[in-house]
Amino acid sequence: GAVVSQHPSWVICKSGTSVKIECRSLDFQATTMFWYRQFPKQSLMLMATSNEGSKATYEQGVEKDKFLINHASLTLSTLTVTSAHPEDSSFYICSASTPGQGYQETQYFGPGTRLLVL
C-alpha cells in the first residue's frame, strides 16, 4: 500500500516550453502533497506544500509563477514548470502524506521525474 506514482519519469524539452509533471497517490487519499527538487549528489530541497483544494505554500526563494502547482483532487497534484530554461533541469520528486497512528505521519515518495531543458 501507499504507492505514489509520477508521470512522466523523464522529459526533455526545448527552452521556453512548459512541462507538466503529475503526482498521484494510487491507493490512498492524500490531502497534502509535497514537491521537492534534487540537484545531482545533493539532498532534497522542498519547493512547496500542496493542499487539496487550496493554494500551494511555496518555500522562500521558489518562484510561484515559475512553478505552478495544482492539487485538484485527493489523489492528484501537478507541477508545471513554465517557460523552462536549462537551469530548471533537475530531478523533481513528489511525496504524499497520509495520517498515521496518533499524531505522526509518514511521507511516501514518488519515483521522481528527471527534467532536461535544452
Add this chain to the structure above:
Amino acid sequence: GNSVTQMEGPVTLSEEAFLTINCTYTATGYPSLFWYVQYPGEGLQLLLKATKADDKGSNKGFEATYRKETTSFHLEKGSVQVSDSAVYFCALSFGGYGQNFVFGPGTRLSVLP
C-alpha cells in the same frame, strides 16, 4: 531551527561488512525520525522510522534507535550486500498532519563484491 546532520560520504565497504551511518539532529521538541534510501535513478523509499525516544526502527536487516539523550538516530546493518549500494537520507518530521520533512544531506554507500 531544525536540522539533520549525517556523516559525510561516500562510504565504501566490502560485502558482508558492518555498516554504521551516523545521524544527529537538532530540533525544538521531539520529532519523528526516518531513514530513507534512494537507489540510482529512483525516488526515495522509506527504510525505517521511529516516533519516540528509545524506539527502534528496523527493516531489511537495517536498524536504528531513537536516542533522545544524544539526539541521534544512527543507521546500522550487520552484513551489507552489493544491493545495498544507494544514498541514505536521515530525516525528521514533527507531528501534525502535513508537516514537511527536514532531510540530511545524504550519505552515499558503495558496497563492493
